[in-house]
Each structure stands twice: as C-alpha cells, then as structure tokens.
Amino acid sequence: MARRKKGRAVHGWLIVDKPAGMTSTSVVNKVRWAFDAQKAGHAGTLDPDATGVLAVALGEATKTVPFITEALKCYRFSVRFGQATNTDDAEGEVIAESDTRPTDAQILDALPQFEGDIMQVPPKFSAVKIDGERAYKLARDDEEFEIAARPLYVEELKFVERVDEDHALFEMTCGKGGYVRAIARDLGEALGCFGHVEWLRREWSGPWDAEDGISIAEIDEMAKTEALDAYLRPVEEGLSDLDEVMCTPEGATRLRNGNPGMVYPANGVEYGDEVWASFEGKPVAVGIYKSGELHPSRVFNL
Structure with a gap:
C-alpha cells in the first residue's frame, strides 16, 4: 500500500x-x-x-x-571596477586589484562581445559539478580545478548608469544557465581593470x-x-511560452490516462509543435501536436 x-x-x-x-x-x-x-x-x-x-x-x-x-530572465546589477574576488562578488576575498578605470565609451565598446550566443565559464564558487563534486566545495577546500565554458544566450547587456569612477549599473536579459558574476568578472578583464558584482537583482523571470x-x-x-x-x-502561468489548444471531452480523458488525445485546431499551431492542452479551463497535458492529436509528455492531475 x-x-x-x-x-x-x-x-x-x-x-x-x-x-x-x-x-x-x-x-x-x-x-x-x-x-x-x-x-x-x-x-x-x-x-x-x-x-x-x-x-x-x-x-x-x-x-x-x-x-x-x-x-528569458532580466537582471539588474552593479559592477565594482578595480577589484577581482575569488567568488566574483562582494562577499569574496580580493585576489587582484588595478588602478585602471574604464571610460563610459570603453564600457560601451566592450559590451557587444557579451551579447548573442556566447561561451561563459561559471564562477568557481558555483553549484556546477566537477567529477561529481560541487565546484564551491572544491573551491572552499582550495582544490585546483578548471570549469569548462558553457553556452549562454544573452539577448541584451545594457549599460544603465555610471554611478562613480568605481561603479556602474547594468541590465542583462539572458537565457538559462547564465552567471551575472561571470559577466562582471569577464567584463572587468576585457576592460583591463578587473571587476566583480557588488549587488544583483532579478527584475523579471518569464x-x-x-x-x-x-x-x-x-x-x-x-x-x-x-x-x-x-x-x-x-x-x-508556467506554460506562457507555449501555445494552448483545447481538448475534446474524449481527448481529455485519454490524455489524463497518458494516451494521445484529440484536440481542436488552433491558429498558428503546426504539426510537431510543443503545446499545452486544456479542458474546461484547466491544464490537462503538455505534448507534441500531430494531426489533430496531442501526444503527451507531461500530464497534470488537477
């Protein structure tokens, strides 16, 4: 039982x-x-x-x-120029310093290299797994290790405001897996002055x-x-990026049992699209639309 x-x-x-x-x-x-x-x-x-x-x-x-x-998600954050830390944020230990400070024009010139499809190396103090161990645990134990670069889509990296010589505000809209701390670190290196995140706020997500x-x-x-x-x-609301289709009564029953079920045609939905199906105002399943049927990958018990 x-x-x-x-x-x-x-x-x-x-x-x-x-x-x-x-x-x-x-x-x-x-x-x-x-x-x-x-x-x-x-x-x-x-x-x-x-x-x-x-x-x-x-x-x-x-x-x-x-x-x-x-x-997509949007982050607003402050970068502190002139210092690199071992965590890439203000909580870490300062490991390098520079008297160089970038001009606003230099900052703007550097941003395009961080937009689009880029490769990013996550911070060593992160939850990335290295041979089964979390990177932050290895870093705390002063272990030597490397983290492979990972793909990241950055829709926009915007220079918002120069607060003072040492600080600037930015906004980044990106896909999954992005580390803002790594952006601050790499931007500081590109500008020849070092940098880390002073504070970070996720403004919106989906x-x-x-x-x-x-x-x-x-x-x-x-x-x-x-x-x-x-x-x-x-x-x-968690399905807002997918198109919705409506189930027939018989289709809803079949989908709830994990089987392909009939759905009504919907504008813009084509063969092979991933969609979600509803019946009487409630989500029933997510799946692939094929010739009037939804082939479910996830079924909701509501």
Whole structure:
C-alpha cells in the first residue's frame, strides 16, 4: 500500500521577491511550510546575496518548471571596477586589484562581445559539478580545478548608469544557465581593470516581475491561512511560452490516462509543435501536436 504524502495537495505558483541573505532552497522550504504543501520546487537558483524574482512551484506546477527555466530572465546589477574576488562578488576575498578605470565609451565598446550566443565559464564558487563534486566545495577546500565554458544566450547587456569612477549599473536579459558574476568578472578583464558584482537583482523571470512578488515577511504573516492561498497563481502561468489548444471531452480523458488525445485546431499551431492542452479551463497535458492529436509528455492531475 502506497504511503500517503504529508501535507496539502496545493497546486500553483508563488512569486517571491527574495531578500538578500537567504538561499533559494531556504525560500522553497519556507513556502512549502507556509502552505503545508506536499511538493515544492523553484525555477532558477538565485545566489544567497541576490534579490528579486524567485518563482516557487507547488504540486502539479512543478511539472512546468522546465518551461520557466528555459524562459528569458532580466537582471539588474552593479559592477565594482578595480577589484577581482575569488567568488566574483562582494562577499569574496580580493585576489587582484588595478588602478585602471574604464571610460563610459570603453564600457560601451566592450559590451557587444557579451551579447548573442556566447561561451561563459561559471564562477568557481558555483553549484556546477566537477567529477561529481560541487565546484564551491572544491573551491572552499582550495582544490585546483578548471570549469569548462558553457553556452549562454544573452539577448541584451545594457549599460544603465555610471554611478562613480568605481561603479556602474547594468541590465542583462539572458537565457538559462547564465552567471551575472561571470559577466562582471569577464567584463572587468576585457576592460583591463578587473571587476566583480557588488549587488544583483532579478527584475523579471518569464512572465513574472519582482514588483509582483510577495515578501518573506508577508509569507510568515499569512502562513497556513486562506489569505496566503489568494497569492497562488495558476499552474498554466508556467506554460506562457507555449501555445494552448483545447481538448475534446474524449481527448481529455485519454490524455489524463497518458494516451494521445484529440484536440481542436488552433491558429498558428503546426504539426510537431510543443503545446499545452486544456479542458474546461484547466491544464490537462503538455505534448507534441500531430494531426489533430496531442501526444503527451507531461500530464497534470488537477
């Protein structure tokens, strides 16, 4: 006999405006506790000192996490010129310094090399795995190791403001797997002056803005009450980058059992497209559209 899961069957997204000083895992655990939810996860880690959008998925919404992970995200951050740190942010130890400072024109000239499809080496203090070990654990133990460069799509890297000689603000819109700390490090090297991230905020992620997020204090205040439930967003918001098709009644039944099911034609949807199907206002499945049928890859139990 299957063991009954502890907690409530809560389904949806909670958009948290993460404060500095908390890990992403701590935020997820806090949300899961506050809802007394059976299952929770997040769509894209933020460093402990970073703030901004952390989208927490509850229940069946966890099945949509990969689609938010793939979505574009926007970060605003400050770069401190003249210093490199071992963590590539302000929490680390200064390992190199320079008296050189770039002009605004030099900064603007350097930015295009960080846009488009680029290769990026993640920071040594990161969760990247090296032979089964997290890089940050190896770095803390002063182990010598190299991290291979990884592809990253940067839609835009914008120079926002020169705060003073030592500091400048930037905004970056990018795909999954990007490290803002690595951008600051590499920009400092390209400018011949070193650099690291002083602070970092994720302004938006996929369909969600930081200004719409709930604070940890508000979560604590409304924990385990219906007031907090009112902040829960629908599961299908995690599917905003996919087209929607409608199931026939028979198709919905077949899809819920994991079989291909009939769906109604939809404008712009073509053979082979990945879409999501709904029935009576609720998501039923995600899958591949083929000749009037959806072939499911994920099925929702709602």
